Amino acid sequence: MTTRPPITLSIAGTDPSGGAGIHADLKTFTARKTMGTTVITALVAQNTHGVSRVYPVDVDFVADQFDSVLGDLPVDATKSGMLGSRDLVELVVARAAEGRLGFFTVDPVMIATSGHRLLETDAVDAVRTHLLPVADLITPNLPEAALLISDDEPEAQTTEAMRDQAGRLLERGPGAVLLKGGHGSDDEVIDILATSDGQVREFTHPRVTTMNTHGTGCTLSAAITAEVAVLGRERAAAAGGPADPAAPTGKDRSRAAIGSDLLGEAVGNALDFLARALNSAADWQLSLDPEGAHGPVDHQVDIVRDRPA
Ligand SMILES: Nc1ncnc2c1ncn2[C@@H]1O[C@H](COP(=O)(O)OP(=O)(O)OP(=O)(O)O)[C@@H](O)[C@H]1O
Numbered sequence: 337m338t339t340r341p342p343i344t345l346s347i348a349g350t351d352p353s354g355g356a357g358i359h360a361d362l363k364t365f366t367a368r369k370t371m372g373t374t375v376i377t378a379l380v381a382q383n384t385h386g387v388s389r390v391y392p393v394d395v396d397f398v399a400d401q402f403d404s405v406l407g408d409l410p411v412d413a414t415k416s417g418m419l420g421s422r423d424l425v426e427l428v429v430a431r432a433a434e435g436r437l438g439f440f441t442v443d444p445v446m447i448a449t450s451g452h453r454l455l456e457t458d459a460v461d462a463v464r465t466h467l468l469p470v471a472d473l474i475t476p477n478l479p480e481a482a483l484l485i486s487d488d489e490p491e492a493q494t495t496e497a498m499r500d501q502a503g504r505l506l507e508r509g510p511g512a513v514l515l516k517g518g519h520g521s522d523d524e525v526i527d528i529l530a531t532s533d534g535q536v537r538e539f540t541h542p543r544v545t546t547m548n549t550h551g552t553g554c555t556l557s558a559a560i561t562a563e564v565a566v567l568g569r570e571r572a573a574a575a576g577g578p579a580d581p582a583a584p585t586g587k588d589r590s591r592a593a594i595g596s597d598l599l600g601e602a603v604g605n606a607l608d609f610l611a612r613a614l615n616s617a618a619d620w621q622l623s624l625d626p627e628g629a630h631g632p633v634d635h636q637v638d639i640v641r642d643r644p645a
């Protein structure tokens with residue numbers, strides 16, 4: 337009998353300083369016990385102080401990367417992060433529709449914490465109308481959620497308003513919405529998970545006082561994606577079903593197979609991981625120029641350091 341680890345895929349841009357984008361995703365996929373693969377959408381010169389330049393990857397080369405990964409490996413779960421342009425959004429939509437991405441998390445990355453645009457303005461509409469319906473889960477922060485609803489929707493200021501916006505985003509077609517409250521200022525961070533079966537769950541944890549929040553959204557969406565891959569394969573094995581169905585996983589099938597309870601468990605596990613990673617790096621000072629720097633979280637928090645190999 338052959339075995340294999342759960343396989344995850346990140347479709348995103350790079351962060352050479354290692355805190356966000358593809359780099360955060362691969363570290364998280366590894367920390368959460370999956371084999372990570374990547375499709376790179378843009379090379380980004382950035383660090384803990386912000387983005388200095390974006391070098392987009394040609395659409396046909398992004399398509400070639402998809403072919404390399406999906407033509408060879410049975411991907412259990414995928415996340416998308418920075419897509420950059422309308423053409424790349426459309427390409428991802430087409431690949432998702434082919435049904436080979438497994439469970440598909442869309443982190444609708446638009447603007448970096450440092451203020452740099454990571455999605456062209458004319459691509460926002462394609463995300464709203466084409467990408468959201470093919471996602472099993474979307475993970476907007478407060479400004480992204482408002483913009484995905486409409487150009488003049490105000491940011492949610494209360495938990496009630498977050499629940500309302502999560503419900504309205506569900507109407508745009510994703511299987512579930514995790515509306516992240518990290519951009520608030522209360523002592524507690526509240527994230528709302530609304531699923532298409534009508535359930536709404538609230539996740540609450542203490543706000544960590546730290547400057548090191550670069551890449552929290554990337555890390556969270558990668559962790560949820562990995563958790564779904566791991567839990568999904570465990571459940572399939574326990575149920576005696578085929579771990580690797582020969583046919584591609586159709587959208588309805590992947591949503592039905594995951595279910596809102598498993599998704600709730602995956603989100604809870606991922607938020608716990610992120611809280612450990614935030615706490616572990618809360619006092620880090622990495623930058624040679626610490627003033628105004630936003631460092632990364634500690635993706636290796638669960639990997640014991642100083643232990644003999
Ligand atoms: N200071 C903090 N303390 C505790 N949890 C936090 C903190 N900042 C962010 N988080 C957690 O990280 C998640 C993602 O953060 P946020 O809402 O800022 O998303 P984001 O803006 O997409 O992230 P990013 O900074 O990577 O763009 C939040 O849902 C929250 O659970």
Ligand SMILES: Cc1ncc(COP(=O)(O)O)c(N)n1
Nearest residue numbers: 349350356357448449550551
């Ligand atoms: C390639 C890439 N993807 C996403 C982010 C968002 O992360 P943050 O808002 O923490 O800067 C980023 N900075 N770079």
